[in-house]
Ligand SMILES: Nc1nc2c(ncn2[C@@H]2O[C@H](COP(=O)(O)OP(=O)(O)O)[C@@H](O)[C@H]2O)c(=O)[nH]1
C-alpha cells in the first residue's frame with residue numbers, strides 16, 4: 001500500500017509583462033512536473049493563439065453563464081476583459097495527486113487564497129517598473145493606451161505582493177525558473193503537508 005498525497009496548487013501571478021507566460025513556457029520546456037490550467041477569457045485571440053490551447057475564448061454571455069453555473073474557481077475583470085479558471089480541471093488534478101499551476105492576475109489569486117489557503121502563492125516581480133514597461137512595449141501586443149492601463153494596474157498590483165508566500169524576481173528567465181522549481185520542491189517536503197500522508201492509519205498500517 002503506498003502513501004497518498006494530494007497534488008499541489010501553485011499560483012503564479014504578478015503584473016502584466018513581468019514574464020509569467022515566458023516563465024511558464026520555459027518551465028514546460030524544461031519538463032517541470034506541473035500541469036497547466038487553461039483559462040477562459042472574453043479577450044479576443046491574439047495572432048497565433050488557439051482556442052483550447054492558450055485560452056478557452058468565450059463571449060461575455062458564455063462567460064457569465066460559467067460564473068452562474070459555478071464553473072470557475074476564480075475570475076476577474078482585467079483591462080476590460082474577463083478571465084477565469086475552470087474549477088473541474090483543478091480539482092481533478094489535485095485529487096489525483098498531480099500538481100497544477102495557475103498563471104493568473106492578482107485579484108484572482110486573492111480569491112484562490114480564500115478558497116484554497118493551502119495553495120502555494122508565488123509573486124513574479126520585475127527588476128523595476130521601467131524594465132516592466134520596456135517588456136510590455138517590446139512584446140508589441142498592446143496599443144499605447146493599453147500599455148498605460150497595464151502600467152497603472154501594475155503599480156497597484158505590486159502592493160499586493162504581501163499576500164504571497166514567495167517573491168521571485170524575473171531578472172533572467174532561467175534563474176526565475178530555478179527559483180520556482182526550488183520553491184515547489186521544498187513545498188512538497190513540508191511537514192504540515194506530509195504529516196497527514198504518513199500518519200494516515202490506512203497508509204501506515206497497510207502492507
Ligand atoms: N484571474 C485570472 N487572471 C488570468 C487568468 N488567465 C490569465 N489571467 C491574467 O490576465 C492577465 C492578462 O492576460 P493576457 O491578456 O493573456 O495578457 P498577458 O498575460 O499580459 O500576455 C494576465 O495577468 C494573466 O495572468 C485567469 O484564469 N484568472
Ligand SMILES: Nc1ncnc2c1ncn2[C@@H]1O[C@H](COP(=O)(O)OP(=O)(O)O)[C@@H](O)[C@H]1O
Nearest residue numbers: 016017018019020021022135139170171172173
Ligand atoms: N527575464 C526576462 N528578461 C527580459 N525579457 C523578458 C524576461 N521575461 C520575459 N521577458 C519578455 O517580456 C515580455 C513580456 O513577457 P510575458 O511572458 O508575455 O509576460 P506576462 O505573461 O507576465 O504578461 C515578452 O516579450 C518576453 O519575451
